[in-house]
Amino acid sequence: MKHVPVALRWLLPVYILLALLYNYAVPIWESPDEWNHFGMAHFINVRGELPVQIVGQPRPYGYGQEGSQPPLYYAIAAALIAPFNRSDYDEREANPHAIIGDPGGMGNKNFMLHDAVYPPPLRGTQLAARFVRLFSTLLGAVTITAVYFSARIIAPDKAWVPLLAAGLTAFNPQFIFISASVNNDNLVTALNSVVIWQILVMLRDGFNTRRSALIAVLIALATLSKLSGLVLMPIVALAGLWLAWRRQDWRGLFTLGALVVGVWAVVAGWWYARNLVLYNELFGTQRMLDIFGRRPPPSWQKMLTEELEGLRISYWGLFGWFNVFTVRPFYWIMDLVALLGTGGVLLHLWRNRRQAEKLFRALLLVLFLAIGAASLISWTMQTSASQGRLLFPFITAGSTLLALGLSSLRIPAPAIVAPLGLFALAVPFVTIMPEYAPPGPVDSLPDSATPLYARFDDIELLGYETPQQRYGPDDIIPVTLYWQPVEQSDLDYSMFIRVLDPTDTIITSVPSYPGYGSLRTSTWEPGHIYPDYYPVRIPDDAIGHWPLRLHVGWWKFPEGFSLDPVDTDGQALSSVIFEGGAFAASDDAQETVTQMIDPVDFGGSIRLLGYTLEDNHLRLLWETIGAMQEDFTVLIIALEEDYQVGGNNKILAQGDAQPPLPTRYWREGERFISDHILNLPETLQAGTYPVYVGWYSTLYPARLETNCPDNACLLTIIEQP
Structure with a gap:
């Protein structure tokens, strides 16, 4: 030595x-x-x-x-x-x-x-x-x-x-x-x-x-x-x-x-x-x-x-x-x-x-x-x-x-x-x-989790956690699912998390054994609650803006048969889907409308910049001027005559709709389009009919404040020949 x-x-x-x-x-x-x-x-x-x-x-x-x-x-x-x-x-x-x-x-x-x-x-x-x-x-x-x-x-x-x-x-x-x-x-x-x-x-x-x-x-x-x-x-x-x-x-x-x-x-x-x-x-x-x-x-x-x-x-x-x-x-x-x-x-x-x-x-x-x-x-x-x-x-x-x-x-x-x-x-x-250690069980569903029950054969979904926030291309959605096996399974099943857009198109999908590959349904212990964390990456070429929905389920790989979910009463569920925030690749800053107007502010948060009206299709251009904490809905009504405060205003057509990206995910300075359909009665007599616009909450009966009567502003006039 x-x-x-x-x-x-x-x-x-x-x-x-x-x-x-x-x-x-x-x-x-x-x-x-x-x-x-x-x-x-x-x-x-x-x-x-x-x-x-x-x-x-x-x-x-x-x-x-x-x-x-x-x-x-x-x-x-x-x-x-x-x-x-x-x-x-x-x-x-x-x-x-x-x-x-x-x-x-x-x-x-x-x-x-x-x-x-x-x-x-x-x-x-x-x-x-x-x-x-x-x-x-x-x-x-x-x-x-x-x-x-x-x-x-x-x-x-x-x-x-x-x-x-x-x-x-x-x-x-x-x-x-x-x-x-x-x-x-x-x-x-x-x-x-x-x-x-x-x-x-x-x-x-x-x-x-x-x-x-x-x-x-x-x-x-x-x-x-x-x-x-x-x-x-x-x-x-x-x-x-x-x-x-x-x-x-x-x-x-x-x-x-x-x-x-x-x-x-x-x-x-x-x-x-x-x-x-x-x-x-x-x-x-x-x-x-x-x-x-x-x-x-x-x-x-x-x-x-x-x-x-x-x-x-x-x-x-x-x-x-x-x-x-x-x-x-x-x-x-x-x-x-x-x-x-x-x-x-x-x-x-x-x-x-x-x-x-x-x-x-x-x-x-x-x-x-x-x-x-x-x-x-x-x-x-x-x-x-x-x-x-x-x-x-x-x-x-x-x-x-x-x-x-x-x-x-x-x-x-x-x-x-x-x-x-x-x-x-x-x-x-x-x-x-950390890459190979399986997740350890927890005693109960944590307070931070959202309860959601579904049973897939011998596997129960008790709840989930995912931040309700805005994501962009290549961002990661953190998802934690809480599973509880009821009985020991004889087979190893695979689960999936799919990110869906409003048309149910699959944007991305994560197939896996539980524990992101570190657990098996044939070996995990019945009665234990397993927190199952998945970072789900949004593709970097994803486009548009819309609410995110997450679809979870189980199937046997590679044979392909799925486990059908049921609720607490044993009634069949078509699918198990929950909200996962929202996705926005960009705003609608490049979109244009045919008629620009003097800007109208609503609630100090949203500003109307202009519109396009073609036949029964109304397109509105909005700009965010302040943060919003909830998802507001656009009010669009066509009246028989000018709006009267406290009067019996007859609505001929209504085209209320939420914008594709919920408003709580809008950011200051961004512009977004909302689209609306106004179908006037076919028997309507020739004349001119006013169209009013506003915003209202779905949580309580109130409209966003503006300088118009009852917080509904005149947008345009429809001429019925």
Whole structure:
């Protein structure tokens, strides 16, 4: 222990504790492709052989496209899980409404259904998977160690650089997340990192047969772990050529080359030869694409915007199945750190432009990272793969260069490492666990909820909560429903929330298991009241303005039959719909009328600006001059003769109507149109008939005050021929 640097003595234990926390926080199968990776290990353990990838044929145990990957990680994992009883392996069930690959989605982050999340049941397959996660965590510790010693060789005169490089790796939330999951990236990342470290040692100390043999074995193992290990080949070749030229040691170069080629042929060559025999290709990638799926190459504009954004975000922290963001400022801060580090690297290269050894070592890391990035871009052009974790096999170069750049700008390591470590500690509590924890039951319907009863088979709706406010495009409507299961259901039902416009057109719909995917009707407990929260996003292309109505119901997915609601007396309900505020994409400021008038104010809140009268259709243009607390109705009447206060005024036609957007949602300065129909009697004699306008409350018998008799103003005269 005395030979372990002080920085690693505290860095590695803290990293391991963080990885254990992430292991706990992330339910099994909730990291990218984890169930496929474990499925591959399970297959090897059960069958004792590698799978043959045949398009269109089922792949038992769910290994999917991972059956095309080099097998070393899976072979080790297969040995690790051998002592565990995995008879429950096939009991896992996917979430049919999971939103995968979309971090902007509002829920259903869980790829699988989990009946017990915190604490997890440590038995059977669950325990086996978490044990393999521990192996991944140890591989992460190897990576951190290799990064530290690589950085110490790159910057021997800068004490902060090794600590900063190792800290940027150990406390990267995404690195911890992947290191606490079943994923073959962990093995190739560790092996690549150790190889880079040993190459740097070789450049410093010269050729050594033992070291050359070690490098050869590690490269062979890396290429047997994942194709990312092949990137080491040009790096070790270039490093060997440089060293041989600088020291005129061509024998050392020959020994290195012979060992790398020979060991690779013996240790890893068989797997690549197998690909040639089975799939007529060396790497097996085309067969992998046949199974996983191809996509048309994205445009370079998309690559430099959407794809690059996803890559840089997911390098630092995008959890779940590429669908769980952490707090946005974190990404901005790390973007700034990366930009500063890049600038610092350029400064370092310029300062050392005449120091060949230093310059070459740094440029070798740049080349390693560049080749790795180029290989990822090539893969991304063929399938969706813009995930930051795919750069981790080159993290020794990335972290070391970033630390070198920041150090060149005199940024001390603790200023980066300490906050990053604290944030990594917070992520499981702030970001990860809230996405998977099911809602806990409550004792009764809260006072803030609106009671609303409906029964769907064995499920009762007791009430709901949603703010009665105005929303716009891309806004989120927070909806909480209160469910009470009457009896344990034998089936898992899906519920839905639909946003309806006045014509009953569905504006958006949220299908889900209860708890936004975290509960099941076959497992929740009868008699408990479950608050079920859903943030419902309005589409960003929604138009118009109208009252929002929310429609809720239940059905069996995917069969399609619905559960018909009934009321407290058991009488059938056609549907369960309640108010959800109002939607307004904009006001009617662009609308025009044919006749503008001297403005008339009503109640100090609404102003009439003009109208259009065509046949029996009257259109009024209003402007809001003050806030309103209720929904007023426009009074429109056509009289037989001029209005008489206190008189017996005979109404010939009446066209009262509320505007499309209820008035309590109007905002000062906005303009809105209201439309009215005035159907005069067909037997009406020729003459002129006055039309009056006003506003009245539906809560109490009063009109909004204006300077007209009885608060009804003459608008126009209808001439009846």
